Amino acid sequence: MKTIVVYYSNKGSNKYLAEKISQSLSCDIVEIKPRINVFLLFLMNLNFGIKPLKKNIQAFDNVILCGPIWMGKLIPPLRSFISRYFDSINKLVFVTCCGSTYEKKDEKFGHGLVFKVVEDLLKEKCILCQAFPINLVLPDDKKEDTEAFMKVHLNDDNFKGEIVIHFNNFINKVTDLIK
Numbered sequence: 001m002k003t004i005v006v007y008y009s010n011k012g013s014n015k016y017l018a019e020k021i022s023q024s025l026s027c028d029i030v031e032i033k034p035r036i037n038v039f040l041l042f043l044m045n046l047n048f049g050i051k052p053l054k055k056n057i058q059a060f061d062n063v064i065l066c067g068p069i070w071m072g073k074l075i076p077p078l079r080s081f082i083s084r085y086f087d088s089i090n091k092l093v094f095v096t097c098c099g100s101t102y103e104k105k106d107e108k109f110g111h112g113l114v115f116k117v118v119e120d121l122l123k124e125k126c127i128l129c130q131a132f133p134i135n136l137v138l139p140d141d142k143k144e145d146t147e148a149f150m151k152v153h154l155n156d157d158n159f160k161g162e163i164v165i166h167f168n169n170f171i172n173k174v175t176d177l178i179k
Contacts (some may be wrong), residue, residue, distance in 0.1 A: 002027070007067055008034070008066075008067040012154070015031075018066040025064075027064075030054055033051045034076065035048045065078060066097075069131075074114050089125050092122055092127065093177070095132070096111060098133060130173075132154075134152055137162075
């Protein structure tokens with residue numbers, strides 16, 4: 001079974017996460033590149049599509065789609081990927097490094113709402129959705145600090161402790177699902 005990680009990242013956390021997943025599963029990785037990469041346009045949900053990927057998605061049995069959630073929305077580059085490659089996807093795992101916490105996942109800007117959108121778009125092709133809230137890498141006294149939250153990005157220095165436990169559980173689950 002061949003697996004590929006497909007990712008979009010604006011500030012680097014989802015790129016870091018995608019690379020960790022790719023390394024852990026020893027699989028290919030490819031970046032989604034929007035035709036126009038403008039954060040404000042994405043927030044307004046304007047979509048100009050994505051450039052063709054440098055890999056043939058049909059050659060893979062499993063796709064792990066990794067990217068951010070902004071303001072509780074499935075952002076245009078990720079939505080464009082799903083739309084453009086829907087027929088080529090057999091099984092998809094959606095994963096995100098995001099701002100919403102596990103406790104607030106079903107609130108207005110929560111990742112749980114985006115997971116429902118992904119599941120509705122992909123139906124039975126979506127086999128798992130997983131979030132890695134960025135607050136997992138913050139010290140306890142900074143977990144509610146908005147300024148600290150906005151400044152932190154996943155990297156080798158902070159990818160330890162709680163997030164590693166969640167990551168290892170995710171890798172084990174994915175390994176079982178993509179066999």
